[in-house]
Amino acid sequence: MSTRISEGGPTAPAAGTRRGWKSLPLLRQVQQSVGLQRGMLIAGLVLSALFLLVAVLAPLLAPYEYNQLRDPSGAFGAQQAPSSTHLLGTTVGGYDVLSRVIWGSRTALYVIVVAFVLSFFVGVLLGLVSGYFGGWLDRVLVVVCDAIYAFPSLLLAIVVAIAISGGESSLWGGIMAAAIAITVVFIPQYFRVVRAETVRIKSEAFVESAKVIGASHRRIMFRHVLRNATRTLPLILTLNASEAVSTLAALGFLGFGIEPTAAAEWGYDLKRALADVSSGIWWTSVFPGLAIVIVVLGLTLVGEGLNDLADPRLRTRRRAVASSADVAETSVVPGGTLDAGPGGLAGLEGPDDGRRYEQ
Amino acid sequence: MTTTTTELVAGGADPDTWAPRAEKRRVGGGGLGAYLFIRFLLIFPTIFILVTTVFFLMRSTGDPITAALGGRLTGEQLAERVREAGYDRPLLTQYFEYLGNVFTGDFGTAISDRRPVTEILTTFGAATLELVFYALLVAFLVGIPLGRLAAYLRDRWPDAVLRVFAIVCYATPVFFFGMLLKLVFAVNLGWLPVAGRASTGADIQLQQLDGSTGIYLIDAIRLGDGEVIADVLEHAVLPAIALGLLTAGIFLRLVRTNVIGTLGMGYVEAARSRGVPERRLLKKHAYRPALIPIITVIGLQIALMLGGAVLTETTFEWKGLGFQLTEYIEARDFVAVQGIVVLLAIIVAVTNFVVDVIAALIDPRVRY
Numbered sequence: 043m044s045t046r047i048s049e050g051g052p053t054a055p056a057a058g059t060r061r062g063w064k065s066l067p068l069l070r071q072v073q074q075s076v077g078l079q080r081g082m083l084i085a086g087l088v089l090s091a092l093f094l095l096v097a098v099l100a101p102l103l104a105p106y107e108y109n110q111l112r113d114p115s116g117a118f119g120a121q122q123a124p125s126s127t128h129l130l131g132t133t134v135g136g137y138d139v140l141s142r143v144i145w146g147s148r149t150a151l152y153v154i155v156v157a158f159v160l161s162f163f164v165g166v167l168l169g170l171v172s173g174y175f176g177g178w179l180d181r182v183l184v185v186v187c188d189a190i191y192a193f194p195s196l197l198l199a200i201v202v203a204i205a206i207s208g209g210e211s212s213l214w215g216g217i218m219a220a221a222i223a224i225t226v227v228f229i230p231q232y233f234r235v236v237r238a239e240t241v242r243i244k245s246e247a248f249v250e251s252a253k254v255i256g257a258s259h260r261r262i263m264f265r266h267v268l269r270n271a272t273r274t275l276p277l278i279l280t281l282n283a284s285e286a287v288s289t290l291a292a293l294g295f296l297g298f299g300i301e302p303t304a305a306a307e308w309g310y311d312l313k314r315a316l317a318d319v320s321s322g323i324w325w326t327s328v329f330p331g332l333a334i335v336i337v338v339l340g341l342t343l344v345g346e347g348l349n350d351l352a353d354p355r356l357r358t359r360r361r362a363v364a365s366s367a368d369v370a371e372t373s374v375v376p377g378g379t380l381d382a383g384p385g386g387l388a389g390l391e392g393p394d395d396g397r398r399y400e401q
Numbered sequence: 402m403t404t405t406t407t408e409l410v411a412g413g414a415d416p417d418t419w420a421p422r423a424e425k426r427r428v429g430g431g432g433l434g435a436y437l438f439i440r441f442l443l444i445f446p447t448i449f450i451l452v453t454t455v456f457f458l459m460r461s462t463g464d465p466i467t468a469a470l471g472g473r474l475t476g477e478q479l480a481e482r483v484r485e486a487g488y489d490r491p492l493l494t495q496y497f498e499y500l501g502n503v504f505t506g507d508f509g510t511a512i513s514d515r516r517p518v519t520e521i522l523t524t525f526g527a528a529t530l531e532l533v534f535y536a537l538l539v540a541f542l543v544g545i546p547l548g549r550l551a552a553y554l555r556d557r558w559p560d561a562v563l564r565v566f567a568i569v570c571y572a573t574p575v576f577f578f579g580m581l582l583k584l585v586f587a588v589n590l591g592w593l594p595v596a597g598r599a600s601t602g603a604d605i606q607l608q609q610l611d612g613s614t615g616i617y618l619i620d621a622i623r624l625g626d627g628e629v630i631a632d633v634l635e636h637a638v639l640p641a642i643a644l645g646l647l648t649a650g651i652f653l654r655l656v657r658t659n660v661i662g663t664l665g666m667g668y669v670e671a672a673r674s675r676g677v678p679e680r681r682l683l684k685k686h687a688y689r690p691a692l693i694p695i696i697t698v699i700g701l702q703i704a705l706m707l708g709g710a711v712l713t714e715t716t717f718e719w720k721g722l723g724f725q726l727t728e729y730i731e732a733r734d735f736v737a738v739q740g741i742v743v744l745l746a747i748i749v750a751v752t753n754f755v756v757d758v759i760a761a762l763i764d765p766r767v768r769y
Contacts, residue, residue, distance in 0.1 A: 078561045082568075189450040192753055196708030197742050200726075204735060205458040288574055292712055295576050297730050312577060316716065319580050320595050322588045331577035339572040346568060 083347030089340025090280075096144055097151040106138045108145035108306035124325055131325035133314060135302055139325060143333050145306035149217065150337060153290045154283045156221035157228065161282070162275075164225070165232025170271065172233070173240030174263050184237070187230035199223035199289055203298040216300030216307070220290045227289070228282050235278060239271035277348040284341035291334050308334050433761060440757050444750050451746040452503055455739055456496055464488035465735040469512045508744055511729065511737035518740030521725060527615025528598060528721035532644065532713065533706050535637050539645025540652050540702075545695075547649075548656025553683055555661060563653060570650025575709045579643035579716035586639060594636050596718040599629070607633075644713045648702055655698060659691035697760045704749045 096103060124131040124139075131139050172180045190198065202223035207215050243249060244267060252262050294300070294309020302310065308330040315327035462468070466482045474482065483489050487498075502509070508518035551563040587595040594600065598617055599607060606629060607613065607620045614620055618637075621630040663669060664687045672686050673679075711723030718724065722741060729737040 078556065078564075082565070185446055186450055189447040189750075190454070192447065192704060192749060193451055193746055194704045194708040194749060196711060197745060200730070200738070201455050201458050201742055204730075204738065205461045284572070291574050292576070292708075295574070295712060296715065296727055309574075312574075312580065316576075316580065319583050320588065322584075324584050327577070327580045327584070331574070331580065334577060335569070335573050338574075339569065342568055342572050 079347060079350050082343050086340050086343025086345075086347055089336055090344055093147055093337045093340055094151070097147040100144050100148045104141040104144040106141040108137070108142050109303045133311060133326050135314060137302060139311075139329050142302075142306040142311055143308070143329050146308045146311070146330060146333060147337070149300065149305045149307050150287050150290060152217050153221050153224070154286045156217060157224040157286045158279060158283065160221065160225040161228035161232055162279075165229040166236050166268070166275075168229070169233040169236030170240055170263055170268055173237035173271075174244055174259070174267060176241075180237075183233070187233050190226070191230040191234070195227040195285075196289065196292055198227055199293055200296065200298070202226050203293055207298070216298075216304065219298065220293055221286075223293065224282075224286045224289050228285075231278060231282070232275075235275070236271050240267050243267050243270050277345060280341050280345035280348065284338045284345065287334060287337050287341070436761060437758060440754060440761075444754050447750045448747055449500075451750070452500065452743055453496075455743055455746070456499055457492075459735055459739045460492060460495075465512060465739075468735050469733050503743065508740035509736045511734050511740070513729065513732045513734040513737065516737075518737060518744060521737065521741065522722065522744055524615070525720060525722045525725045528617075528719060529707075529710050529714070529723060531616045531618065531637075532640055532710055532719055532721060533703070535641035536644035536648060536706060536710075536713075539641050540648035543646065544649035544652025545656050548653040549660060549683070549688060551653065551657040552660035552664065552687075555657075560657075564657075567650040567653040570646050570653075573647075574712070575643055575647050576712045576716045578646070579639065579713055582639045582643055583716075593638055598636050598719055599633050600636075640713050640717045640719050643716070644706065644709050647709055648706060651698075651702065652695065655695055656691065659694055660687050663687040663691045693760070693763060696763065697756060699756055703752050703756075707745055707749065 133139055133142065168183060172183045199220075200223075203219045206222055207219040249262060249266050252266050257266075290307070291309035291312070294307045294311075295313045296309075297313065300307045300310060311330040312327055315323075315330070318324075318326045459465075464483055464486075466486055466488060467479060470479065470482065480489075487495065499509075506519065508522075510517050511521065547563055547566075551560045554560045583595055586593050598604070599621075606624060606626070607617055610620050610624055617633045618630070621633045660683070664683070666687075669682060669686050672682055677686070707723075710721065711726055713719065714721045714723035715727045722745070726738060726741050729735075729741070
């Protein structure tokens with residue numbers, strides 16, 4: 043690759059030195075951060091790690107199954123206050139709250155993974171092809187993505203959930219419904235970021251050079267453009283993961299949840315706990331809710347930390363001088379330029395197009 | 402709730418896009434009129450795409466009659482109803498008919514209670530509008546001053562506290578936050594009502610008012626009864642805070658980022674070197690230009706708030722469009738769901754247009 047020539051050099055351009063996501067990206071970011079930003083990033087990483095750990099070890103950690111109603115000594119009983127047998131009490135349906143909170147992390151993780159894989163492949167591919175080839179397909183895709191982007195994402199997710207599951211869900215039915223609903227919301231974001239980057243990169247000298255030596259479109263797209271266009275994706279990934287968890291919970295809360303016998307899902311538990319609140323029963327809602335907050339908070343803190351580090355204006359000042367040129371180009375983030383600009387129309391031409399003309 | 406990315410990222414804008422002195426140098430840029438005209442025309446493909454997407458998604462699982470009444474009717478009765486409603490015709494025929502209907506303002510009729518969707522909108526839309534208005538008020542009052550403060554005290558401890566506050570605001574699902582508020586302020590402390598838009602007595606009085614607007618605060622003021630006004634306001638506090646703080650967190654972040662951006666601009670340095678006091682610098686030089694991008698983000702915020710309103714209304718039994726939407730979801734009445742969703746999509750598209758017009762009027766660099 044042509045960019046490799048400059049790698050590590052003192053005046054290396056962004057593309058060369060910043061391919062951090064391939065070699066333990068987060069460690070690198072932690073090193074780069076200072077003070078509060080480091081604290082927030084580390085707090086986010088700890089919370090996210092905790093979430094992952096609980097999700098993976100759920101069978102070992104949970105005292106009961108997510109759908110268990112009784113043990114050898116009899117039924118658990120409904121709405122039991124926290125006690126030594128049920129540390130966080132039982133739900134209105136007679137399940138153990140702690141167990142469902144722990145098992146719920148697993149469901150959330152499944153949804154994040156499936157949603158990410160789907161939206162990543164579809165969104166990145168569309169953005170790459172659209173940005174690289176341009177033409178009428180590009181225009182149509184941009185208009186479609188803008189239309190979907192401006193739509194209230196929860197409503198879109200509801201419509202997709204109805205389309206996929208007809209409103210009722212088994213474990214995988216529910217997970218796929220939530221994941222695909224979230225995917226449809228995310229695709230425009232991946233599309234926009236990758237497309238904007240592609241449009242910018244395709245006019246770089248190293249792409250021209252590759253063309254001159256006769257590289258095929260496919261090779262240029264995947265080897266030269268894609269690998270440079272995906273630098274900001276870890277950031278979008280963390281933000282989308284947190285969005286996925288809250289969308290899943292919101293869908294569950296609105297009645298597209300996964301049946302309690304099929305899996306534990308926090309949003310569904312909160313829906314069932316809504317009536318408890320009025321009678322002062324707090325443990326059925328507080329714990330699943332806190333679980334959502336912790337996971338979303340952790341992922342958001344990581345995303346926010348990465349976002350700050352990628353934006354030279356936000357990075358804590360002491361380091362700004364050292365590497366601002368290096369990072370300046372990485373602040374391409376989904377919708378950033380579009381939102382800050384006139385909104386709407388700017389997307390038609392691609393944010394980077396505009397900037398280039400003005401300079 | 403589900404828009405963290407957009408919001409987080411909206412702050413990451415390029416300073417050039419709103420630098421006060423940046424000049425328009427786009428070759429062939431049209432005037433304001435041309436821009437507004439093109440922007441207006443763009444509403445139609447947006448709505449068309451959304452109507453089409455929603456229609457085919459909703460119909461991909463089969464016809465709405467079977468979905469709503471499947472278990473309750475025999476196969477023959479069901480087939481009869483399906484034929485009556487015309488759902489046995491080719492999908493494309495139905496699609497074009499639906500497009501035509503939407504174009505003439507007919508969004509379908511609910512299966513469960515046989516109400517036209519437009520009537521649902523006029524009955525319940527006012528309640529949602531009222532809630533969104535209160536929430537926006539909370540968001541502005543909390544988000545913008547705190548964002549300024551955070552920018553001013555950048556990297557010191559109040560900034561840290563405010564930033565964590567902002568993140569917690571949008572990490573907390575609006576319905577969970579609503580439930581917590583209910584637990585603490587309504588159930589345990591008993592300060593505020595648990596749910597609804599007004600107490601039963603007040604509710605009846607307001608419903609019976611001649612020429613009722615559906616916006617309870619206005620109706621209560623017209624009724625002229627101090628107790629009813631207080632009652633309506635008491636009921637609004639918790640839902641407004643629940644939905645408003647979500648957006649406040651986003652505003653806080655956005656204002657902070659933008660003010661920090663403008664504080665670093667050359668003209669602010671120049672003003673500082675002329676001896677302009679720091680306070681005035683923040684107020685006049687940095688703050689005002691920083692508000693322009695916020696106006697454009699509000700359009701997206703309203704879309705977000707409609708999603709949040711659905712959840713808030715369900716949590717507080719606030720009888721608006723969102724509450725009604727969940728009722729229809731429970732009843733598996735997908736004609737009504739589709740109608741409400743399409744209507745909201747049109748409202749969002751038009752709102753975004755209006756916001757873009759306002760942005761263009763304020764900021765002369767927004768032209769094409």
